[in-house]
Amino acid sequence: MNQVLNPATEETIAELPEATVEEADRAVAAAKAAFPAWRAVSPPDRGRLLRRLATLVEETSEELAQLETSNVGKPISDSRAEATMVADVFHFYAGAVDKHHGETIPVSGGIDMTFREPLGVVGLITPWNFPMNIASWKLGPSLACGNTVVLKPAELTPLSAIRLGELVLEAGIPEGVVNVVVGPGRTVGQRLVEHRDVAKIGFTGSTEIGRGVMQAAAGTIKRVTLELGGKSANVVFADADLERAAASAPSAAFGNAGQDCCARSRILVERSAYDRFLDLLVEAAGGLRVGDPRDESTEMGPLISAEHRERVSSYVNGNVVFSGNVPNGSGFWFPPMLVEASNDDRVAREEVFGPVAAVIPFEGEEEAVRLANDTPYGLSGSIWTEDGARALRVARAIDSGVLSVNSNTSVRVSTPFGGFKQSGFGRELGLHALDGYSEVKNLYIATG
Ligand code: TXE
Secondary structure (H helix, E strand, C coil), rough: EEEEEEECCCCCEEEEEEHHHHHHHHHHHHHHHHHHHHHHCHHHHHHHHHHHHHHHHHHCCHHHHHHHHHEEEEEEEHHHHHHHHHHHHHHHHHHHHHCCCCECCCCCEEEEEEEEECCCCCEEEECCCCCCHHHHHHHHHHHHCCCEEEEEECCCHHHHHHHHHHHHHHHHCCCCCCCEECHHHHHHHHHHHHHHCCCEEECCCCCCHCCCCCCHHHHHHEEEEEEECCCCCEEEEECHHHHHHHHHHHHHHHHHHHHCCCCEEEEEEEEEHHHHHHHHHHHHHHHCCCCCCCCCCEEECCCCCHHHHHHHHCCCEEEEEEECCCCCCCCCCCEEEEEECCCCCCCHHCCCCEEEEEEEEEHHHHHHHHHHHCCCCCCCCEEEEEEEEEHHHHHHHCCCCCEEECCCCCCCCCEEEECCCHHEEECEEEHHHHCCEEEEEEEEECCC
8 A cells, every 4th residue: 555645744645555567557558449549539629628628627726736735745835836837738738739730841753741640658657746747748748649648656646646637537538548557666667668558758757767767668669758857057147136036046946845856956156246145045045934835825845755854864064054944843844955065065966856055156157157067967047147148148058958047937838848968858848848749750642
């Protein structure tokens, strides 16, 4: 039995049987059987079903948000925003179904055209940090392209995926099109990656497991999209609006208790503004409200598990310039922390996945770019400056899939999201995601 906990109280909120490899096989078989009929549904009708799903998510959004908060420990205001995003994602892909199409290409002797074909059965493997959001980012384009799905949520946070699976059926999407299998990664997840009837794996999780997924996928030349870890830089130049940059830096590093692949966990600050910025940053971090995730004003909740807290605490050494307060008693609490560091320190090199951010000085634009790029990751990042030309120069020079200027946001429904380097490859969200869930077929017709 899988005991599902509320990380803010350590109470068991659900007990679920763990799926076996045989059940994973049955889910794949169901998805395979459902595929011919699902791919044959006309694009406007597929769009209509996705739109109905989006509307159902809207109608169920409070329930979904409460479920996510109790299972992940994230503040209710965040969960509500995430539920809204799930609906928006399904609305977006409902509208995209008939806008992702082929082309005709001028050739001699005939006519050449391309088609976008679905892949077949896709395996979607999701992590515990944004369970329902990340599930929707993969479900939306998978279904829009005409694939059928086996979704395997993380063991710690399966509840919203199960509820989404129910809503899929309620929306009228036929049985077998979406199958949710709750089971361990090393058995059920691994089985999906190796299964010969699974055409593609859409994976979000750690770089370490992602590496194994890529290796295991080689056996069947499976397509993979990997959205992996990050160690994103928040680059603050001396000419920036320091107040704004400092006010936004704590939530960029400590949002979701730092369990965010886009966390700006390396705060790079130009030396000439370093002392002033650090004062502002510490003051802003002190204002962060850590506590009961059900409270509307809470900005940071607990970590996901005791084991994870142990791992996060191993990163704390060096010069801690700020450590916040956390509630007493049960719950996997860990205080937000700012540590002065060099980019060579472990806290600046590895993904902590907790509320511990490194503050690192730099000297000038060249060093800023060098430090920002001195990491195996390349997922996200920010540049704060009032100089527009510099913002563009630095943005082009940083090897990262997603960047923002004078903002710490990373994810929007309509824009591509994904990594460079060891943060993975393939893009989620926007129209780009559709490329990852379809195959291009080229057809030539001789007319001579
Ligand atoms: O990730 P895992 P976890 C990072 C972060 C975190 C660490 C561990 O550093 O501390 O990963 O988190 C499934 N074959 N990120 O344990 O282990 C697993 O069941 C197939 C970064 O959640 O990578 C789960 O469903 N699947 C991150 C999913 O993979 C397997 C998000 C992710 O698990 C498998 C989360 C296998 N052999 C964690 N083994 C981000 N980039 O957002 C496990 N899984």
